[in-house]
Amino acid sequence: MNDLKDTILSFISINNVDIDFGLQFFKEESFKKGTFLLKPNEYIDTFYFISNGCVSYYTIEDGKTQVMELFTEGYFFTDLYAYIEEIPSNAYLEVLEDLKVYAISKEDQQKIFDYSHEFERFGRLSMQRAFVNNFRRINELRSLSNQERYLQLLEKRPDLFQRVPQYLIASYLGLTPVGLSKIRKRLSQV
Amino acid sequence: MNDLKDTILSFISINNVDIDFGLQFFKEESFKKGTFLLKPNEYIDTFYFISNGCVSYYTIEDGKTQVMELFTEGYFFTDLYAYIEEIPSNAYLEVLEDLKVYAISKEDQQKIFDYSHEFERFGRLSMQRAFVNNFRRINELRSLSNQERYLQLLEKRPDLFQRVPQYLIASYLGLTPVGLSKIRKRLSQV
DNA sequence: ATTTCTCATTAAACTAGTTTAATAAGTGGT
């Protein structure tokens, strides 16, 4: 649980007693590859921190898989939209690689936010982080071509290409496997 | 300033003394159409609430204007990315219609977050709101066609079409004026 | 009234993706 503790401490200054009070609410859980942490029409009230493994966050629309995010070690994740709005999800959270997480319920999260102003601040700052990540994502979708986004992903998260099938990466980049293949071919010819 | 007060109260429960403590840090300001609240390479440490008017938040890349958001009455706005990260912006905030805002500096915002746990919570919740809006945006960019996004904007923010030139709306939708014209023509022929 | 400027539309050629379908190359289960 030290990876989680260190991550929280990178956001806020908080004394040992208080952070340990908070950490007690995170439960260690493990899931096998292929497990679904969430399926469409289900509610989600759990917030996860990944200690180990990989999770795909995707929807299926008109029969087509749309990967929105691929979470790996060190990420906090949930279906943040359904979680915040307390509405049924329309997404899947599927374990792509055997997974070890620290999980906290929304109820317990509220407890630690109430318990300490510092944790409330952690909530605000991690929400900021989520915003910034999403903002970068949206800007990249707007301003970069598919080819540029492919190259950028290759640079920023090279591990993904080793651990995740290419058609999921294609979907994450917003194109079809065929489209990604074409881009790769085009790049290899130069 | 009641519109701002009501908006804050829609996020949190807070007594009158405390909210008035917070509100004193918001300064009323007015700007004429054509004013720039922010230009590329400038820092921004102000958070605005729009009482009246309209602001375009855009970048220019390779000579092309990219409208990221169009803010109107009741919106909180800033260049949230540059504001959070405390880096020089690469965007413009341009007043499209004479504007009345309530503005608070980052320093003063920090004061009210320190002053009261409830304001810290307001910070967290409004950050959540920003996240959710951005999330919706990203999902729409991913899952809807340009035509569908046009129709949706027409439904959700019909006022924009009255107050903002069409080429800005085209840019907001991520296409060229020519492209938007084609979509409108296609729709009018059915 | 005339000119000038801004904005929206249209046309034509082009482009980066799509879809569908066939093929090839691994990979896993029995």
Place this chain on the structure above:
DNA sequence: ACCACTTATTAAACTAGTTTAATGAGAAAT
């Protein structure tokens, strides 16, 4: 060792957008 299944590539036809450039129409300036 074999078969079935999954994944990646390629080809061919198609599509929704792009760019550039010309035209039209309304508003603002002199």
